[in-house]
Amino acid sequence: MKYMKKQFYFTKAIRTEILFTPLLIGLPLIVGFSFIYEWYTRGILQGSSAFNGELILGIIIIIGNIAFDMPFIKSLRVLTKKK
């Protein structure tokens, strides 16, 4: 798939990308752990299985995001080294 590329685009775009990185990586993990926390406090501690949905979604969000975060961070580090 072709992405838009221009000579001056390189540094500008990378800056945008680096600025957004903490949000793109951090927020889904916080949300995922919030779901698991909710399952723990209302499900486990109160002995209710009604909150298993929160556990499932929390795990999916965390695993799904980590699976894509790793190669993304790796590619970003390679790029920083090249620069």
Place this chain on the structure above:
Amino acid sequence: MVNVTEKLKDAKEKINSLDFDAHWYRRVFHSFGASFLLYYLLPDVDWINILKLWVPPLIIVFVVILEILRLRGKISSNHFFGLRMYEKKRIGSYVFFAIAIVILLRFFPQQIAIPCILCATLGDPVIGEIRKRFSNNYVYIFGFFICMYFFIITWFKSDFLLIIIVSIVGGFGAIVGETKKFWWLDDDFMIQMIPACLLLIIWISIPYLGLSYPGEIIYPSIFPW
């Protein structure tokens, strides 16, 4: 002369690495969308309900204005990292992605909205990776099972027959939405809306099938924020 050749080679490598980087950036951007499921976890308190009512449409208005400015050339497309070539003169896929998520959050029951959002946020990048590494036949087969999986695990509270129907219909709808390409309508919209519309028909038919509605997947938090 050697220096120039080396510099050219280095520049080429940098541009190639940008391709790779934009590719992973788009994948991460997709998976980030799963964070919007926090919407259902927010406490059922008056002021938060007002925020839940107004913030999603305001985000859409902001995104649409941003996109109009980009298409009119007021904001350079160079600021939009990872934009594809065909999106240069067309509405960006992120607008379709956001609109579909907001429609699902606002107008569909969470039992339908959650798996459809998961299909777009996690299923779509996985399908994209399969497409990149293997042939299109694998995309249809694995894509169907991946999306089906999201429907199975989110409808786990319902009757077994309903889980089977919903997962097959949902998985089929999602894979059709993902593989069917239109210039004017992005697959990020279709992968969410096609299964959602199909499931809405099933949702309306549940009482007529003699089945019971599944319970909510996520309950609002009760913490005093």
